[in-house]
Amino acid sequence: MKTEIPTPDDHQAMREALRALCGGFDATYWQQVDHARGYPEAFVNALTEAGWLAALIPTEYGGSGLGLTEASVIMEEINFSGGNAGSCHGQMYNMGTLLRHGSEAQKRQYLPRIASGALRLQSMAVTEPSTGTDTTQLKTTAVKKGDRYVVNGQKVWISRIQHSDLMILLARTTPLAEVKRKSEGMSIFIVDLKSAIGHGMTVRPILNMVNHETNEVFFDNLEIPAENLIGEEGQGFKYILDGLNAERTLIAAECIGDAYWFIDKARRYASERQVFGRPIGQNQGIQFPIAADYIETEAANLMRFKACALFDAGRPCGAEANMAKYLAAKASWEAANTCLQTHGGFGFACEYDVERKFRETRLYQVAPISTNLIHSYVAEHLLGLPRSF
Numbered sequence: 045m046k047t048e049i050p051t052p053d054d055h056q057a058m059r060e061a062l063r064a065l066c067g068g069f070d071a072t073y074w075q076q077v078d079h080a081r082g083y084p085e086a087f088v089n090a091l092t093e094a095g096w097l098a099a100l101i102p103t104e105y106g107g108s109g110l111g112l113t114e115a116s117v118i119m120e121e122i123n124f125s126g127g128n129a130g131s132c133h134g135q136m137y138n139m140g141t142l143l144r145h146g147s148e149a150q151k152r153q154y155l156p157r158i159a160s161g162a163l164r165l166q167s168m169a170v171t172e173p174s175t176g177t178d179t180t181q182l183k184t185t186a187v188k189k190g191d192r193y194v195v196n197g198q199k200v201w202i203s204r205i206q207h208s209d210l211m212i213l214l215a216r217t218t219p220l221a222e223v224k225r226k227s228e229g230m231s232i233f234i235v236d237l238k239s240a241i242g243h244g245m246t247v248r249p250i251l252n253m254v255n256h257e258t259n260e261v262f263f264d265n266l267e268i269p270a271e272n273l274i275g276e277e278g279q280g281f282k283y284i285l286d287g288l289n290a291e292r293t294l295i296a297a298e299c300i301g302d303a304y305w306f307i308d309k310a311r312r313y314a315s316e317r318q319v320f321g322r323p324i325g326q327n328q329g330i331q332f333p334i335a336a337d338y339i340e341t342e343a344a345n346l347m348r349f350k351a352c353a354l355f356d357a358g359r360p361c362g363a364e365a366n367m368a369k370y371l372a373a374k375a376s377w378e379a380a381n382t383c384l385q386t387h388g389g390f391g392f393a394c395e396y397d398v399e400r401k402f403r404e405t406r407l408y409q410v411a412p413i414s415t416n417l418i419h420s421y422v423a424e425h426l427l428g429l430p431r432s433f
């Protein structure tokens with residue numbers, strides 16, 4: 045193979061170290077976890093012990109204090125190795141809410157143990173069944189009673205709860221009718237899952253298309269100590285939005301990793317598989333889609349690194365983070381389709397691993413933000429078109 049995929053860049057030393065670690069968890073490992081609908085515990089432990097998941101935590105709190113650029117390379121390499129960073133990416137970015145808006149006491153209490161892996165903060169509960177993408181209409185309430193907040197309501201699609209110690213919760217603290225703007229009156233809390241589950245919080249797993257641990261959650265008079273409020277009461281929605289650029293850019297990088305994985309897998313198979321006495325990759329009908337996927341992935345990658353550079357420079361990057369997520373998710377999904385098609389019938393065989401990655405990468409057209417909502421963002425915020433909802 046002439047080309048190295050992905051093309052070598054300034055992060056080679058880091059990529060090599062990650063490839064050495066991820067190389068210990070091969071396709072068979074991920075297939076077994078997938079078939080068992082299990083959690084890649086050994087992989088996540090290895091990643092944690094090597095410190096990679098603490099990349100974004102400042103050194104003063106025990107992390108490695110790296111930028112979003114480096115963090116994104118970590119996510120990309122996991123997915124490029126054939127793994128699925130969706131099992132643990134929350135541990136990398138959910139703590140950002142605490143880091144940016146938590147009190148010094150909260151940061152000292154939680155961040156060093158999140159950095160060491162002693163505590164997992166992998167969950168963030170925003171989505172609700174009756175309101176979906178229309179977050180400001182959420183129905184879960186947190187009412188202050190003395191030194192506690194009492195939470196009632198329901199969430200859906202809340203990932204990794206069964207593999208977390210802590211969860212960030214967004215709930216309404218002032219009724220919608222009493223706020224000037226619908227984005228006001230919501231607050232975020234840190235929930236200690238061990239003390240919450242069975243004491244006002246019930247978790248029901250949702251069996252789904254991917255091996256992704258996600259759940260329905262019910263709150264029935266769950267009591268949270270008032271000191272678990274993060275930042276100011278009523279500002280929670282703004283705090284959640286602040287964290288989305290990092291989340292979207294990291295997931296864009298995962299999609300880039302997937303896309304390169306599909307492209308590499310497709311070109312190898314296309315070079316080896318002989319039909320009509322020649323490699324199938326000699327046919328333009330096979331090689332052109334793979335070439336197109338490579339072009340689109342390289343382009344998406346530029347937007348991903350642009351978003352990272354702006355974020356790391358402390359500059360606004362909402363447009364770039366959204367566009368990177370859009371382009372990367374599109375590139376990975378198209379590469380997934382090409383890879384499956386290139387493999388013909390064998391693409392459907394679990395042994396070839398294409399079908400697993402195909403399912404996994406499809407998720408990113410919908411979560412954590414759907415493609416339509418990115419179109420809306422660009423139409424409204426970049427092109428000045430009227431808001432459509």
Ligand SMILES: Cc1cc2nc3c(=O)[nH]c(=O)nc-3n(C[C@H](O)[C@H](O)[C@H](O)COP(=O)(O)OP(=O)(O)OC[C@H]3O[C@@H](n4cnc5c(N)ncnc54)[C@H](O)[C@@H]3O)c2cc1C
Pocket residue numbers: 167168169170171172175176177178200201202203204252256258407410411412413414415416417420432433
């Ligand atoms: C596996 C998985 C894991 C998830 N993990 C989490 C998690 O950990 N925490 C969490 O809070 N959430 C999580 N989510 C939820 C995810 O963020 C939502 O599914 C997503 O934001 C879409 O919301 P919805 O499913 O309610 O779709 P809806 O809001 O019901 O939308 C359905 C469709 O209609 C489209 N649509 C809606 N409104 C408009 C509009 N105005 N214009 C154009 N199109 C529109 C949407 O784009 C979408 O395609 C997860 C979801 C999945 C599937």
